[in-house]
Amino acid sequence: MSTKKRDLGVTPLSEDVSAWYNEIVFKAELADRGPAKGTMVIRPYGFAIWELLQQQLDQRFKDTGHVNAYFPLFIPESYLHREADHVEGFSPELAVVTHAGGKKLDEPLIVRPTSETVIGEMYARWISSYRDLPVLINAWNNVVRWELRPRIFLRTTEFLWQEGHTAHADEAEAMEETLQMLDVYAEFARNVAAIPMIEGEKTPGERFAGAVRTFTIEGMMRDGKALQSGTSHYLGTNFARAFDITFTDENNEVQLVHTTSWGMSTRMIGAVILAHGDDQGLVLPPRLAPTQIVIIPIGRDESGEAAQTKAAELAASLRAAGVRVHVDDRDASPGFKFNDWELKGVPLRAELGPRDLEAGHVLVAHRVGEHDEKGRPVKEAIPFSEFVGRVPHMLDEYHGYLLARADTYREANTSVADDWDAFAGQVGTGFALAFHCGRPECENDIKAATSATPRCIPTYGEAAEGVCIRCDNPSAYGKLLVFGRAY
RNA sequence: CGGGCUGUGGCGCAGUUUGGUAGCGCACUGCGUUUGGGACGCAGGGGUCGCCGGUUCAAAUCCGGCCAGCCCGACCA
Incomplete structure (x- = not known):
């Protein structure tokens, strides 16, 4: 039995966290390794999580007055050298383009590890008066850092993220921005990813290269280790000085701007995996779950068709109510499907077979929750008439359950x-x-x-x-x- | 980059010690039977054994080099 479980399932989390993590990533079809070292392919299921994360985080940026823009992938090498700490911090992990168009380049190009420098250059051109401030821009892009020990989502050579870059007239306003965005990250992690974070400041030794102050949100993973899940930096006038970002104030005096930068990356998907997962596989918080509820029709021939029809009808109603629902009509056994969706971390599962059709209800099970004597999830019978109305509430409750569980775990440890x-x-x-x-x-x-x-x-x-x-x-x-x- | 380990159909592995031309389970395809916690039977398809070179009549197997992955360090969102 346990041998069989191992063949079909994953290495238990409690036994080997690293093996478990890798197997979850591959078997749940979140991502795959790319051909070049340290690269990853984000598969549709994993990318759907990223899109949900992106949408909800982006909305928070817009709500706090930011706008999106795009800056280039290539940065002239000399730009990095303009800020001494910055170049020192990033040099070891840069990818450098020395040849292009069949020729050796006069000046090598850096593949951006982060964009403070190009953005600084552009801000210098765009800002001249106190009336131009603040500048509140965010960019969604990819960056490259040549990591020595890659791990999918947690530390890949190329990763996706957002980097916000703002410029302000004075330190007080820039610090307010820095802390505001840290709060946005913490609130997002809590209310979307169901991960409680500790907000705080990094010690000087852990500061971002070029920052005056670095703030972080730290989450506890299920093995008790910490994961830095988002950072917000007050850059002082370091980049303003290096790139000559100045403005004329109300008194006609030339001043340096104070800048900030803040980022959250695809590492957050790793945080979700490591903060919520269990021996059965992935556990997704409902607000990041591409499928929030899966309906599994059971039975064959006439009863099977009746179940399919009812499942499609319920799914249409759920969809209209804004729920991300999927009907699993694959030609596989119910048991196979239960395990498959548990591996994929889908929050709720509704079973619909001949007995349920007869009784006029569906059986709903939570991915994580109470279990019976056999260790199976407790299934609740919900009448068809109440089902569609209750699902959104059940998803919210489930979010709260995961968050409370993560909170309790962190406090206990x-x-x-x-x-x-x-x-x-x-x-x-x-x-x-x-x-x-x-x-x-x-x-x-x-x-x-x-x-x-x-x-x-x-x-x-x-x-x-x-x-x-x-x-x-x-x-x-x-x-x-x-x-x-x-x- | 240092230490340890591993590369054999999609996945997990055996075969390597003692060279003789590749096998098992799962997955996949077809047909039939099945469907409430990982179904079963029958018939099939798929691998230049990580890559390059060497030794040999003959290399998955021996030798050299390289590449990739995993774990532990140093670096990091």
């Missing part, structure tokens, strides 16, 4: 570490809250000893002082930091 032994143990299974002295050498020392890093200085942490968990020097940052092993 997060605790304050008072001494080094407790700290070392805690970061092995989850997050540890601890004081730190703020010295980069000490961060490295902790990483070497435990492979844990400071994930962030949490925004909502209470003010407190103490001594460093590692070296006993006085604490920096004025509060406890979140430490954990990261993807």
